[in-house]
Amino acid sequence: MHSSTSSSDLIFCRQSPAKPLGKILFCAMGTLLLTLAVLEIHARKNGILPTRDMNMSFWQNHRFKLDSQPRDTTVIFGASRLTFGLDHDTWEQMTGARPYNLGLHGASSLPMLHDYATNTDMNGIVICAISGGFTFANEQIPFSDRIAKAIRDINKNRYSFALRSEDFTGRALQARFAVLNPYLYSPTEFLREHLRFPTRTDERAWFHIPFTVHHTEENQDIYINDLTDPYYLDQWDTMHQTVLTYMERFEPRDLNDAIEQVIEDVNAIESRGGEVIFVRCPVTRFFRQWEAEHFPREEYWDPIISRTGCRGFHYLDNEVTKSLQPPDGSHLMPDEAKLFTRELARFVRTVD
Amino acid sequence: MLFNSVIFILFFLIVVAVHYLPINWKLKKLHLLLASYFFYAAWNPPFVILLWISTCVDWFAARGMNRVRSKLKRKLFLFISLTANLGMLSWFKYGTLFMETFASLVEPLGWVWVAPEFNITLPVGISFYTFQTLSYTIDIFLKRSEPEESFLDFALFVTFFPQLVAGPIVRPNQLIPQFKSPKRATANQFSWGVMLFIWGLFQKSVLADTILGPVAGHAFGLAEEMLVFDAWLATFAFSGQIFFDFAGYSLCAIGIAYCLGFSLPDNFKSPYAAIGFSDFWRRWHVSLSEWLRDYLYIPLGGNRKGNKRTKINLMLTMLLGGLWHGAAWRFLIWGAVHGFYLLLERTFFQRSKSHSELGFLPRLLGTLLTYLAISITWVFFATPTWESCGIAFRSLIGWTDSPIPVIKTIEITMILPVILAMLIGHWYMRDRKLVTVVQQLPNWILGILLFTILTVVVLTGGSDSAFIYFQF
Numbered sequence: 021m022h023s024s025t026s027s028s029d030l031i032f033c034r035q036s037p038a039k040p041l042g043k044i045l046f047c048a049m050g051t052l053l054l055t056l057a058v059l060e061i062h063a064r065k066n067g068i069l070p071t072r073d074m075n076m077s078f079w080q081n082h083r084f085k086l087d088s089q090p091r092d093t094t095v096i097f098g099a100s101r102l103t104f105g106l107d108h109d110t111w112e113q114m115t116g117a118r119p120y121n122l123g124l125h126g127a128s129s130l131p132m133l134h135d136y137a138t139n140t141d142m143n144g145i146v147i148c149a150i151s152g153g154f155t156f157a158n159e160q161i162p163f164s165d166r167i168a169k170a171i172r173d174i175n176k177n178r179y180s181f182a183l184r185s186e187d188f189t190g191r192a193l194q195a196r197f198a199v200l201n202p203y204l205y206s207p208t209e210f211l212r213e214h215l216r217f218p219t220r221t222d223e224r225a226w227f228h229i230p231f232t233v234h235h236t237e238e239n240q241d242i243y244i245n246d247l248t249d250p251y252y253l254d255q256w257d258t259m260h261q262t263v264l265t266y267m268e269r270f271e272p273r274d275l276n277d278a279i280e281q282v283i284e285d286v287n288a289i290e291s292r293g294g295e296v297i298f299v300r301c302p303v304t305r306f307f308r309q310w311e312a313e314h315f316p317r318e319e320y321w322d323p324i325i326s327r328t329g330c331r332g333f334h335y336l337d338n339e340v341t342k343s344l345q346p347p348d349g350s351h352l353m354p355d356e357a358k359l360f361t362r363e364l365a366r367f368v369r370t371v372d
Numbered sequence: 373m374l375f376n377s378v379i380f381i382l383f384f385l386i387v388v389a390v391h392y393l394p395i396n397w398k399l400k401k402l403h404l405l406l407a408s409y410f411f412y413a414a415w416n417p418p419f420v421i422l423l424w425i426s427t428c429v430d431w432f433a434a435r436g437m438n439r440v441r442s443k444l445k446r447k448l449f450l451f452i453s454l455t456a457n458l459g460m461l462s463w464f465k466y467g468t469l470f471m472e473t474f475a476s477l478v479e480p481l482g483w484v485w486v487a488p489e490f491n492i493t494l495p496v497g498i499s500f501y502t503f504q505t506l507s508y509t510i511d512i513f514l515k516r517s518e519p520e521e522s523f524l525d526f527a528l529f530v531t532f533f534p535q536l537v538a539g540p541i542v543r544p545n546q547l548i549p550q551f552k553s554p555k556r557a558t559a560n561q562f563s564w565g566v567m568l569f570i571w572g573l574f575q576k577s578v579l580a581d582t583i584l585g586p587v588a589g590h591a592f593g594l595a596e597e598m599l600v601f602d603a604w605l606a607t608f609a610f611s612g613q614i615f616f617d618f619a620g621y622s623l624c625a626i627g628i629a630y631c632l633g634f635s636l637p638d639n640f641k642s643p644y645a646a647i648g649f650s651d652f653w654r655r656w657h658v659s660l661s662e663w664l665r666d667y668l669y670i671p672l673g674g675n676r677k678g679n680k681r682t683k684i685n686l687m688l689t690m691l692l693g694g695l696w697h698g699a700a701w702r703f704l705i706w707g708a709v710h711g712f713y714l715l716l717e718r719t720f721f722q723r724s725k726s727h728s729e730l731g732f733l734p735r736l737l738g739t740l741l742t743y744l745a746i747s748i749t750w751v752f753f754a755t756p757t758w759e760s761c762g763i764a765f766r767s768l769i770g771w772t773d774s775p776i777p778v779i780k781t782i783e784i785t786m787i788l789p790v791i792l793a794m795l796i797g798h799w800y801m802r803d804r805k806l807v808t809v810v811q812q813l814p815n816w817i818l819g820i821l822l823f824t825i826l827t828v829v830v831l832t833g834g835s836d837s838a839f840i841y842f843q844f
């Protein structure tokens with residue numbers, strides 16, 4: 021900033037290298053396509069399916085599509101425990117219709133319920149997960165704030181072509197080609213997978229654990245890759261413990277205010293013929309201890325059921341689900357998800 | 373519409389196809405203008421109105437300014453332009469900050485005022501196109517140039533989609549003359565444009581978003597006391613992230629424009645090879661530095677009004693430059709620290725040898741010290757709150773009670789080589805141009821490099837991260 025003259029008086033004219041750049045580009049792109057084809061065949065031969073990337077734009081687009089579903093569609097709200105824990109095929113076998121799953125990893129179901137009550141006129145069954153930590157998480161926590169923000173901006177985002185088009189391209193590419201799963205052949209993930217360094221003492225980190233989640237077009241998580249591998253499990257545990265420790269620094273949402281809001285939302289849904297059913301998903305290991313300590317059932321489950329008058333499915337009240345053992349402590353694997361879904365669907369059917 | 377999204381590639385292919393149809397130049401420009409409006413509206417359609425307001429106000433203000441002779445009337449037209457542009461910028465970008473600050477200032481006086489919740493959404497790129505269009509009216513006010521005759525060319529100058537939302541901030545005399553005659557890239561130029569775009573995407577999607585960003589974001593967002601090693605590594609990771617994010621975007625913009633036959637100026641010139649802070653600002657976000665120099669620092673008097681006034685001008689320029697980056701007082705402090713650096717340099721090193729006269733070791737030492745000092749200032753950018761900012765600084769100097777490791781070992785093994793490669797790359801490219809270096813590469817090596825970068829970009833994919841500089 022010391023010069024007193026402008027350097028932008030001359031029209032800039034960019035040069036390009038004097039090389040056969042077109043041929044080089046053509047060869048590079050051709051080889052890329054060939055490589056992708058080989059990798060796709062390799063993935064399919066190994067039974068790997070295409071998977072959608074689970075991000076906010078995916079969730080928002082999924083939410084927009086709710087508006088075009090039949091009014092009486094069964095809708096699922098919750099965090100990852102319900103995207104993993106609810107098997108859509110089993111649900112359809114049991115109830116005759118596929119559910120619409122709006123679960124989002126690390127999200128509170130309460131803003132979703134409020135959005136459903138106020139921004140839709142739907143009147144089907146609502147399965148709303150109460151997960152303790154995430155459900156009542158302080159909105160200052162970034163991963164808690166993102167769902168509230170997404171819902172707050174829902175009408176603005178509805179007209180965002182950039183956002184809406186991501187669904188189109190996702191369906192056209194990610195949902196069709198396994199090679200585009202970023203966890204599969206990405207060189208950075210390859211390094212993370214093969215350089216297995218141990219966790220440092222007291223480490224708190226949650227990004228980039230080497231895992232593969234299979235996530236479908238319907239917003240259903242089918243599996244986490246190989247939790248029988250001690251390395252994966254250790255990485256997974258570090259991530260979860262980091263989240264739990266982080267959340268302890270924030271006061272939870274005011275319980276009374278939260279329940280008042282839930283009552284208002286439930287009344288709105290019931291007044292148009294809908295029904296809300298609360299669900300508590302199975303947890304084990306340090307999750308059970310943490311939730312019992314910070315979000316005990318007597319304070320964070322029973323009052324919701326009694327004050328809203330809704331029915332609740334708590335996994336500990338069911339003979340089958342109380343013995344389910346999520347291997348990481350929080351997420352059911354495919355076989356157990358089927359069992360859980362069957363029991364939940366039975367419970368819901370008795371309401372009908 | 374992000375450059376790193378599939379839909380942008382589709383959009384761009386359509387734009388290129390129409391641009392190379394055998395139709396007249398005016399129609400092609402009209403098509404580019406409409407495509408640019410569509411590109412901007414893709415985020416949030418109503419905000420296109422802001423672009424129209426900016427375009428119309430500055431078009432008429434400039435013509436009015438040129439028509440009248442009275443200095444007072446000229447000033448009135450300039451005032452209209454400044455008020456309209458800076459008014460919109462202030463409202464959308466700084467409205468909430470000003471209201472909250474006002475509320476906190478009057479609270480100790482016993483006046484409890486709660487700032488109304490407007491839920492203001494920041495229009496993407498407003499800081500960039502506001503500065504770009506302001507340069508047009510200010511140039512005409514200062515009689516540096518004449519008003520543009522063609523409304524179409526002027527509207528396209530304000531809206532040209534490759535650099536609309538995150539620069540480079542282009543001056544009227546850099547871009548408008550390029551609209552005067554038909555532009556088309558040769559096959560070689562087109563291929564070079566695509567290569568620049570791919571190299572930019574690699575910097576953004578792979579280096580910034582996949583390797584460096586998550587680590588820096590986690591370490592600073594956690595707001596926990598970190599080990600000194602982790603704190604420094606996170607700081608260096610952010611220095612790399614913000615560079616690759618923004619330089620990557622600029623390169624994409626330059627490549628896209630070049631494919632259409634237009635030349636945009638370089639925005640980054642190996643900034644981490646800078647020796648000293650004024651050298652840094654000649655290399656980092658060059659189009660903003662030059663804008664601030666030409667439209668703020670020099671009009672304030674520059675270095676022509678004595679030493680004391682020069683220092684004040686420098687500090688004011690850096691403070692406003694800081695605030696330009698974001699609606700938080702941390703950005704103002706960031707600007708102040710950079711202003712302080714420049715003052716120190718001006719005081720102690722003004723008469724020292726030029727960089728080319730220095731030996732290898734002094735140059736290396738100067739570069740590393742500059743990088744270190746610059747990296748520390750990025751902490752103001754990287755931390756989301758004052759609390760996390762304080763914790764980060766305390767962690768950097770080891771003033772902590774129970775620090776913890778927050779970066780995984782595997783991430784350390786990836787970050788360190790990337791940072792090291794970035795610094796060596798900047799050092800090597802300090803006085804070189806990319807085009808010259810590529811020219812010297814054997815074709816087969818260029819082909820392998822291009823294939824590798826392309827493959828890594830495609831296989832890494834999957835990110836929906838917006839560019840950091842979009843928020844500025």
